[in-house]
Amino acid sequence: MPSPPSPDGFRYLPDRLDAAAQQALLDAVQQVAAAAPFQRYVTPGRGRPFSIDMTNAGPLGWVSDRRGYRYSPVHPATGRPWPPIPAALLDLWAELAGWPQPPQCCLVNLYRGGGARLGLHRDEDEEAADAPILNVSLGDTAVFRLGGRQRGDPTRSFLVPSGTVMVFAGEARAAFHGVDRILPGSSALLPEGGRLNLTLRRVTPGD
Template sequence: MDDLLSGLRMPERVAPGALFLPGYAASIEREALRGIAAICALAPPHHLLTPGGRRLSVAMTGCGAFGWHSDRAGYRYVSRDPVSGRPWPAMPRSWRDLAREAAERAGYPGFEPQSCLVNRYDTGARMGLHRDCDEDDLTSPVVSVSFGVTAAFLFGGAERHDPVRKLAVESGDVLVWGGPSRLAYHGVAPLPRRTHSLTGPLRWNLTFRRVTHRQGP
C-alpha cells in the first residue's frame, strides 16, 4: 500500500462532517457479499451511459425503494429497474441497520436510507470526481461501504479544484459524509490489478442515501 495514504487504521475525521471508519463493516463481509450476489441475480449490474453518451467504467445496480440511473435523458432516481421494468430488490435489513448505525456514529442519528447503489469495480474501473446532488434530501448523509480489493478513495471539497485527500479503503471500511461535506467532490482512482480472497479482482461498493423528504423508509 505504499502508493496510498492509508494512515492509522483508526476512526478519523477526514473533513468537517465526514468520518472514516476503518473495518466498521468487516464482521459482515461474507454476509454482505452473499447479499450482493443475490441482488445482482435479480437486477444484474450494467454499465450506464452519461447524458453525454460516455459509458461508465463501473457497473451499477441497486436495491431499496429507489435506484440511481443515468442515460442520455440525465441523472435521476427511479423506482424500477429500467432494464427489467421490475421494482428494485428489497434492501437487506442488516444493510439498513449498518448504514443507520454508521451514520449515527458519525453524528447523524435517525438516518433511514431509501436507496443503496451497488457498484462493481473491475480492474481499471474508476469514478471521476463528482458530487452526490441528485437527491431531494440533502440533509441526510451518504454512507459508503467497501468490500474486496483495496481502492484509493478521493475526497475533496466543495469545489472541483479543491485539494483532494486520498484514502486507502480496504474491505469492510466505511466512510460517512454529510453536513458541511454533504456536497463534497469525491471519486475513486482506477482500481489496481490486485486480488482479494473473497472477491478476486473485484471491488464492491455499497452507497446508502436518502432520496426524498417524505416519511417512511
C-alpha cells in the same frame, strides 16, 4: 507537504466489518444482483459508458442514460422494482448515519480491472440534500480521492480496503470525491476479483 484537512462530517471507519460480516454482506449483494442485474450505464448527452457496472436496492435506484441522471422505482432493463436493501446495511445506517429516516437507495458499483474508476463528483441528485450518505467497501482496495465543496478545492488520496465504512454528513455531504483506481488482487473476497461499493442514500425529505 501536509494533506488537506477532511471536510467536517466525514468519518472513515476502516475494518468496520470483519471477514464474516463482509462475506455475509457479499452474499446479500449477490442476491440483489441476481434479481436486478448489473448494467453499464452511460453519461447524459453524449452517452459515454461508465467504466463500472451498477445496480441498486431499495424503493429507488439511481440510473443514468442520455436523458440524464435520476432516480427510478424500477430496473431500466427488467421493468421490475428493485430488491430490498439488505438488513445488514439498514442496521449500519441506523447505527452510524444519525438520521431519523431510513435510506431509500443502495447504489451498488462494481469495479473490475485496473482501469475502473469514478471521476471527481458530488452526489447532488437527491432532494434530501442534508441527509448523510453512508458508503461501504467490499473487495479490492480503492485509491479514494476526497476534496471540498468546490471542484477546485485541494484533494487528498487514501486507501479504502475491504470492510471500510465511510460517512459523509454535514459539510462533507457536498464534498467532491471519486475513485482514482482499484488495486487488483488486494482482496480475495470477490470470487472473480474486483471491488463492490455500496452507497446508501436518502432521496426525498418525506417519510
